Amino acid sequence: MIINKKARHNYEIKDTLVAGLVLNGQEVKTLRTGHGSLKDAYIKIMDGQAWLINADLPRYSHSSDPNYDSRRRRKLLLHKKEILSLQKKMEKTNLTLIPLKIFFKHRWAKIEIALAKGRKAYQKKERKKRQDLDREIARTLKQLAISS
Secondary structure, eight states, rough: OEOTHHHHEEEEEEEEEEEOOOOHHHHHHHHHHHHHHHHHEEEEEEEEEEEEEOOOOOOOOOOOTTOOOEEETTEEEEEEHHHHHHHHHHHHTTTTEEEEEEEEEEEEEEEEEEEEEEOOHHHHHHHHHHHHHHHHHHHHHHHHHOOO
């Protein structure tokens, strides 16, 4: 499973959706070994099709293909209605499509995508402060429960 760790930090997730992912053989093997990155990846809708762009799936270690492009664009498998719905939501509310994680369901590669709104720097700082406060409160409550 490949997870985009920065997605929830940099974006406010509005809605999620699971889609199929078109991969070649060595990309599947790379994912099964746990290699890959969604760090700078995003999803773009072009000509009525959804594409995963800039996801890094490195060359499989036992592959002999010298022309392999690890950052090629990969097609997402979505129904036409889903693509149109996503497009309308993106245009209406100024949202973006980002990948959250790539995983396997049975033997098929799936990708969880999200409609998200980018966070400003001050929003990220506020969220970090709130998380630190919550962690400190939980720690204090735990110590009080142990001591009494």
